Amino acid sequence: MNDLFILGTGGHARDVADIARALDFRPILVARDEDERSTCRKTYDVVLEAEALSWKGAQFAIGIGDNRTRAAVAKRMAGQHSFPVLIHPDTSIGLSSRKAVLDSSGTVLFPGVRVMGHCSFGAFCTLNLNTTVSHDCHIGDFANLSPGANLAGNVHIGEGVWIGMGVTVNQGSATEPRRIGAWSTIGSGAAVIRDVPPGVTQVGVPAEEKV
Ligand SMILES: CC(C)(COP(=O)(O)OP(=O)(O)OC[C@H]1O[C@@H](n2cnc3c(N)ncnc32)[C@H](O)[C@@H]1OP(=O)(O)O)[C@@H](O)C(=O)NCCC(=O)NCCS
Numbered sequence: 640m641n642d643l644f645i646l647g648t649g650g651h652a653r654d655v656a657d658i659a660r661a662l663d664f665r666p667i668l669v670a671r672d673e674d675e676r677s678t679c680r681k682t683y684d685v686v687l688e689a690e691a692l693s694w695k696g697a698q699f700a701i702g703i704g705d706n707r708t709r710a711a712v713a714k715r716m717a718g719q720h721s722f723p724v725l726i727h728p729d730t731s732i733g734l735s736s737r738k739a740v741l742d743s744s745g746t747v748l749f750p751g752v753r754v755m756g757h758c759s760f761g762a763f764c765t766l767n768l769n770t771t772v773s774h775d776c777h778i779g780d781f782a783n784l785s786p787g788a789n790l791a792g793n794v795h796i797g798e799g800v801w802i803g804m805g806v807t808v809n810q811g812s813a814t815e816p817r818r819i820g821a822w823s824t825i826g827s828g829a830a831v832i833r834d835v836p837p838g839v840t841q842v843g844v845p846a847e848e849k850v
Contacts, residue, residue: 640664642665643664643698646701648669667686669688670688701745706800707781710799724744736755747764749767752766756775764782768786770789772790776793781799793815797818804828807829817834818835820837820839829843829845833846
């Protein structure tokens with residue numbers, strides 16, 4: 640059983656640890672300091688970051704839900720450590736998308752994820768419980784699909800986009816994909832029927848900018 644250090648000790652980190660455990664890793668949570676280590680839930684062993692970083696050949700996952708924080712941690716550790724892709728056994732991935740998922744450093748697929756064909760993935764994406772991704776979609780670096788989100792075909796999710804729970808995104812086309820711009824947020828329950836510009840928050844059905 641290989642050790643896998645999960646950076647973070649909160650609920651998302653424990654979820655990632657459960658997925659790692661289902662994949663026969665031995666998850667070890669990583670706290671930034673003694674205060675975090677002494678106050679966090681002890682579902683799994685917890686060590687300090689300095690100890691984890693000194694471990695020869697250590698493999699890591701980032702157990703941090705917030706996209707900007709996950710991106711900052713990934714950039715801080717870039718090129719120095721290995722971040723295996725974690726795919727819970729209860730997922731299905733179209734054959735033509737499988738290599739793209741496996742090549743995506745640090746991405747985590749939660750139970751119930753369904754991905755169809757010809758999709759591509761950036762690094763450190765989170766596809767949470769029961770999300771569905773139809774054909775020809777792209778999920779950008781550090782993007783997050785919250786539980787129950789559904790993407791139709793030809794949807795391009797930009798870097799750092801946060802898709803809330805239960806969001807649906809209508810299809811684009813092969814020549815004009817439906818695009819959600821980088822670092823935008825789509826509130827839970829929204830239906831996206833038009834392209835979304837970068838850096839905005841949209842909510843509702845149909846999704847519109849929150850004032
Ligand atoms: C959209 C969102 C990011 C806004 O958060 P926020 O900036 O803190 O916004 P507030 O809660 O202050 O709400 C601001 C306004 O937006 C409305 N609003 C917030 N979320 C909404 C949603 N999902 N759908 C419709 N309206 C929403 C509020 O009713 C409020 O309206 P008002 O000004 O008329 O009273 C947040 O509500 C959301 O949906 N987050 C996603 C949660 C999620 O999926 N988590 C996954 C965990 S794994």
